[in-house]
Amino acid sequence: MISRFWNLIIALMAFAGAASVGAEEARPSVTSGPAILAIAHGGSEDWNRQVKEAVAELKGHCLAEVGFLMGVPDRRPEEAYRALIDAGAAEVVIVPLFVSSHSDHYEQVRFLAGLRADYPHAEHMQLQRLVGPAKVLGVTSALDDNPHLERILNDRARALSAEARGERLILVAHGPNDDETAAIWIANLDRVAAGVQERLGLAAAEVRLLRDDAPPEVKDVALAQLRGAVATSRERVLVVPVLLATGKVLFQIPEVLKGLSYAWDGTPLIPHPALAEWIEQQARELAAGRSTTQMRPHEDVIVTATRTRHSQTDSAVETTLVSSREIEAAQPRSVADIISRQVGLDAVPTLGGQGIRIQGFSPRHVLLLVDGVEVCGKIGSSVDASTLTAEGVDHIEVVRGATSALYGSEALGGVINVITKSPQSRLSTAMTTAFESNGGRSFSGEIGSKREAWDAVGHFGLRHRDSYDLTPEDPGTTGGRFDRYHGDMKVSRALGGSNRISFSSRFYDEEARDITLGRGALYDDRTGDRRVTNSVGIELKPTALSDLSMRVSHGRFWHTFERTTSAAAVLSTDRDRQDLTEIVAQYTTIVGSHGVSVGGELERASISASRVPGSSRRLETAVAFAQDEVTLGSRLMIAGGLRYDANSVYGGVLSPRIAVGVRATPNIIVRAAYGQGFKAPDFKELYIDFGNRAAGYKIVGNPDLDPETSRSFSSSLWINAGGGTDLRVSAFRHRISNLIDSYFVRFDPASSTSIFSYRNTASATLSGVEVEGNHTIGGAFSIGGGYMFLRARDGLTGYDLLQRPVHRGVVKLFYENPKSAAQVTIRAAGRQGFSDTNGDGEADELAPSNVFVDLRVARRIFGGFESFAGIENLLDHNHPRYLPIEGRRIYAGVTYTFDGE
Numbered sequence: 001m002i003s004r005f006w007n008l009i010i011a012l013m014a015f016a017g018a019a020s021v022g023a024e025e026a027r028p029s030v031t032s033g034p035a036i037l038a039i040a041h042g043g044s045e046d047w048n049r050q051v052k053e054a055v056a057e058l059k060g061h062c063l064a065e066v067g068f069l070m071g072v073p074d075r076r077p078e079e080a081y082r083a084l085i086d087a088g089a090a091e092v093v094i095v096p097l098f099v100s101s102h103s104d105h106y107e108q109v110r111f112l113a114g115l116r117a118d119y120p121h122a123e124h125m126q127l128q129r130l131v132g133p134a135k136v137l138g139v140t141s142a143l144d145d146n147p148h149l150e151r152i153l154n155d156r157a158r159a160l161s162a163e164a165r166g167e168r169l170i171l172v173a174h175g176p177n178d179d180e181t182a183a184i185w186i187a188n189l190d191r192v193a194a195g196v197q198e199r200l201g202l203a204a205a206e207v208r209l210l211r212d213d214a215p216p217e218v219k220d221v222a223l224a225q226l227r228g229a230v231a232t233s234r235e236r237v238l239v240v241p242v243l244l245a246t247g248k249v250l251f252q253i254p255e256v257l258k259g260l261s262y263a264w265d266g267t268p269l270i271p272h273p274a275l276a277e278w279i280e281q282q283a284r285e286l287a288a289g290r291s292t293t294q295m296r297p298h299e300d301v302i303v304t305a306t307r308t309r310h311s312q313t314d315s316a317v318e319t320t321l322v323s324s325r326e327i328e329a330a331q332p333r334s335v336a337d338i339i340s341r342q343v344g345l346d347a348v349p350t351l352g353g354q355g356i357r358i359q360g361f362s363p364r365h366v367l368l369l370v371d372g373v374e375v376c377g378k379i380g381s382s383v384d385a386s387t388l389t390a391e392g393v394d395h396i397e398v399v400r401g402a403t404s405a406l407y408g409s410e411a412l413g414g415v416i417n418v419i420t421k422s423p424q425s426r427l428s429t430a431m432t433t434a435f436e437s438n439g440g441r442s443f444s445g446e447i448g449s450k451r452e453a454w455d456a457v458g459h460f461g462l463r464h465r466d467s468y469d470l471t472p473e474d475p476g477t478t479g480g481r482f483d484r485y486h487g488d489m490k491v492s493r494a495l496g497g498s499n500r501i502s503f504s505s506r507f508y509d510e511e512a513r514d515i516t517l518g519r520g521a522l523y524d525d526r527t528g529d530r531r532v533t534n535s536v537g538i539e540l541k542p543t544a545l546s547d548l549s550m551r552v553s554h555g556r557f558w559h560t561f562e563r564t565t566s567a568a569a570v571l572s573t574d575r576d577r578q579d580l581t582e583i584v585a586q587y588t589t590i591v592g593s594h595g596v597s598v599g600g601e602l603e604r605a606s607i608s609a610s611r612v613p614g615s616s617r618r619l620e621t622a623v624a625f626a627q628d629e630v631t632l633g634s635r636l637m638i639a640g641g642l643r644y645d646a647n648s649v650y651g652g653v654l655s656p657r658i659a660v661g662v663r664a665t666p667n668i669i670v671r672a673a674y675g676q677g678f679k680a681p682d683f684k685e686l687y688i689d690f691g692n693r694a695a696g697y698k699i700v701g702n703p704d705l706d707p708e709t710s711r712s713f714s715s716s717l718w719i720n721a722g723g724g725t726d727l728r729v730s731a732f733r734h735r736i737s738n739l740i741d742s743y744f745v746r747f748d749p750a751s752s753t754s755i756f757s758y759r760n761t762a763s764a765t766l767s768g769v770e771v772e773g774n775h776t777i778g779g780a781f782s783i784g785g786g787y788m789f790l791r792a793r794d795g796l797t798g799y800d801l802l803q804r805p806v807h808r809g810v811v812k813l814f815y816e817n818p819k820s821a822a823q824v825t826i827r828a829a830g831r832q833g834f835s836d837t838n839g840d841g842e843a844d845e846l847a848p849s850n851v852f853v854d855l856r857v858a859r860r861i862f863g864g865f866e867s868f869a870g871i872e873n874l875l876d877h878n879h880p881r882y883l884p885i886e887g888r889r890i891y892a893g894v895t896y897t898f899d900g901e
Helices: 002-026 045-056 077-086 104-112 147-160 179-200 216-231 248-256 273-289 324-330 335-339 683-687
Strands: 035-040 064-068 091-096 135-139 167-173 204-209 236-242 320-322 345-350 353-358 366-370 393-400 414-420 427-436 440-450 454-465 481-496 499-518 521-540 546-565 570-591 594-609 616-632 636-647 651-665 668-679 689-692 697-700 708-722 725-748 753-777 781-794 807-816 820-829 832-835 845-847 850-862 865-872 889-900
Touching (some): 064 077, 091 273, 167 216, 216 236, 236 248, 324 820, 335 345, 335 414, 353 366, 440 889
Parallel strands (some): 035 091, 167 204
Antiparallel strands (some): 393 414, 427 440, 454 481, 481 499, 521 546, 546 570, 570 594, 616 636, 636 651, 708 725, 725 753, 807 820, 865 889
């Protein structure tokens, strides 16, 4: 069986390699990737000529044409589209040659592409939809704050610079008419300006707008602000235009600044090789994502909800995204720290550390992934999320409710996918060292490189903490000392076209020591956990509208627990080794308005443990799944999926899901979803045979257990209220059946032992409401937060489930400018049932409510150095029984980063 298993892996990889070669050979280089239709505003003959020359640089790499919305009579977008068809194009991506995606012209392009139903005065403006045999795949974002724009402006500023430390950069862009959209332009370009400032080591950088088409009173104020910024600067001023080409708007800038001292050469964005590179990259990325609607700038791409790429607002399945900005601002130690700051999610103590709870679901019902690969290694029945370190994490995606239709067992209550960073420049490095209260210290590093064909990134780190004690009256410790080591690497190589092969490896090792008191004796408990995960994947693009991906991964987890007495006599040792091997293949294609995905998985899980009869057991699962995503017009999104799991022990399970999203307006989305999930019994529930004669009990597994199941209903309303404000309101109801619970079997008088086992008897209902909102002020300050109301009821008794607060909320305040940042997070949870001491099913011991306040500040010192300091759990909230956590933690440290071209 083992040989057949690995033979299949080799055969699949060989097939993938052959397919990549065949796909590359079948694709002529001149038409590699989608055809590109660049659309610009239009101006004088000279202005248009400059744009045409920039787009002409793409020819020889791909089919490309340019069309103009207005200006002197020239090739219109529909004429450029027809020229691409005549050249043999079957699919077209539209790239708007605009500085910002927030403009009327950008919306005109979306109308041309059929991504909005109408546009005011479209007939008067002679806007003709692009209709023909070549499918329009979508419209990319404009330049916004893309790294290619930063690269161009960096070169322009460097050409003017003499002594960077004594200079101020002022970027000057056209800008829109209304104030609200102008704030978005400035927020985008502020990020670009900050990047140029850091790269060149400038004293300051800022953004000004001309607002040339605005009413005179608005334009006059904008020009006065530009002149004042130059006139009042104590530093030498570098003025750099953020305009596409040389034209009448560009010539206004020296007129406005006449008589002032500043550096200027009047060079716009064209010519520069990065512009053609940006156009081609935008087109390829959109085609690779198979998007049929346009992602707004800064709408992050998500993959977990449907296992295909979408913008967050163009998915029928609601997904929570924890952004890289939030993660960097919080400086968390682990994924558990990050998750505990989110609405409806919580990090809770488990037998083996910290588990993640979603909308009241137990941690054993939540699937944890890293870059789509399941995390191997459970203590008890769940993964310790505190062992997933935060170093190297780019962002996190969370899908609530039953998602077994895509991810099978473990995803009964939801999925958390941790997405790691990828390199963005030719060479980047970072190092962080920190010291904290209670003897804590840590060091971590990162190095990455992105080349034309290769990219690679790696992280490493170590952390130490001393033990702590909340009950000094006894000699034991509440929390033990530990040393943690971790490292990861990710390498990928382009195979030509959009084909790519990648390899990743992750390593984690922890050694912990506790002093415990029990039965009048003092014990020295030593725990060791180690995890290694390796993964190889290949992504192929047989056609412009299809993808084929495959991944082989293997994870191994070792757990050791050893208890000794003060005399160093070993009393007990518990060792286990868990292995998880997965082969996953998926094919996705666009057929009309349908995005169809089909795939399969082979999974082998095994355990070798001292408490399992025969010392080892193995489970094998074969999977088939299918999904259809339908986009009807610009308003309706539907995603339906079905998965069948055939397991060697518990048999077959069918898991369906359907989700519907309706875009009522461009800024309002209503979603609803229904799904069924399941959780397979784990090894110990099936096979454990463990007795503790001193304590008088024995636990025996039950190989006849059925999977636990859930039925999840959810609905949500998302509103973008404008002015940097958005709001989400959702309601949910989850019904869990066949819950696995322990029960008393019988008493054995011969050995004076109580025997326990497991059975499917319990059920539960989780229902509630979540409200979450965010508001940004001027791009620098933001306030966000939310509240969850939860009713978690036992299906048999009707009483509330233990350790699930009815009320939970969070408030987050964040401020950032190019040199400093500050964050305040406040988390609160109401009283909750802690234990049922008399066994009647109702909690008679309540844990008190709690409030956590976390503070963090950071300041850029010089060059690539940044200092930071913070306090977690400012109120020093803990309790030896209800909340046995460390308490107030004070920390400070320094980070050095370098990002080269």
